[in-house]
Amino acid sequence: MSQDFEGKRIIVTGAGKGIGRACVQELSRRGATAIAIARTQVDLDSLSAETGCETISADLMDNAAARTAMGQSGLCDGLINCAGTNILETVLEMTDDGYETVMGINLRAALICAQDFARARVQAGGGGVIVNVTSIAGHRGFNSHMAYAASKAGLEAATRVMARELGPHGIRVNAVAPTVTMTELAAAAWSDPAVRDPMMARHPMGRFAEVEDVARSILMLMGRDAPMVTGAMLPIDGGFLAV
Template sequence: MNFQDKSVMITGAGKGIGRDTARYLAARGAHIVAISRTRESLDSLAEEIGCDVIVADLKDPDAARAAAIEGLPCDYLVNCAGINVLQPFVDVTVEAFDLVYAVNTRAAMIVAQEFARSLIGAKKSGAIVNVSSISSLVGFEDHASYCASKGAMDGMNRVMANELGPHGIRVNCVNPIVTMTELAAEAWSDPVKAGPVLSRMPVGRFLETRDVASVIAFLLSDDAAMLSGLALPVDGGFLAK
């Protein structure tokens, strides 16, 4: 996969899957426009790969739109910004639900809108990868807000693929199972909770961020020219059992 002379906007690029995706694509020639809410994380990424950086709190819809417009034009988009608030279903607060939805789903919509408008206006083709989760398909305990936000992302992804495809823009979701990021460690560090999930994974381990980054790169690339509208599980065989 060669991304020489291509530019990729990545939200949530400061940490986790977004950061490793930025590294993976930069190593293959891409210029990265990295969006995150933490200046220190972005500055260290810029020192490492020479990317452009935009600091933005994506839960604010105006800030999300402004960040997208500032970073354009780009050839590809990876919507990777994500947040989770762990609460049992009966204790889910409106504030937590709205926050998770705002970052995980609404911000992805806003950034993708501006990205798509830019490509359509320039009459250029491109691709979007929305980083969803296996949680869109499985009701993990204490993940009501997160599961709802990722299920909504999968539904939005299908509409995006349907409407943007005629303009030459492919849109796919990647749906990883537990990936060992700081966000995941909070939810899955307890062996009692992690054990039953691992026991259903034939590969016998949770994902590393690079496992997801490589799939994202494939879905962006011309090698995936006929793939659009997918919600692609990256789950080590979890759904096979």
């Protein structure tokens, strides 16, 4: 087992479920202290009982709450921006509320958390690493993913800006773009065989991703074996974007 994370403190947003929860579990196995940020207290309680992580309950749609949560986290070594949501709306159906919710969680909250993490690291002398969780939806046009695609493409572009501006402070910033990953959110979008089967057929590896697949790839980018990797987007897609 890698010792990269022994004694490290890593913030994980969206930690209650899905990829974020898997990241906390994997960090715990590797000796890190995870600071799990999520909205639902019952999810945080069960995760804390399982892993011993520290927990902070916050609704990241609220800018002030997001900043308060980051302040409560203290000085940490890494940030995994995993909080995300989706409201399935087409171009013609998109609502103001749907747009604000998806962009607020997927993009604005991630930028706020990254900013506060970076400010604390710079004040402490630099160093640290951020991984932003985007999506292949930022690269391909999927039906009913109007705001979601915009939010994920925006976060990927912001990742490059962060890498450029924070690199001189020794802070690495990368993004991962998972394919359909077997979370509750994905189940709602891809449960219909008419939608799922054509998508599955385009994956050379013949399957969608599991949350553990994504978590391990995130930790790979955060570890000491990737010291010169910054400003990159790593597809975790079973080859989907290659074909």
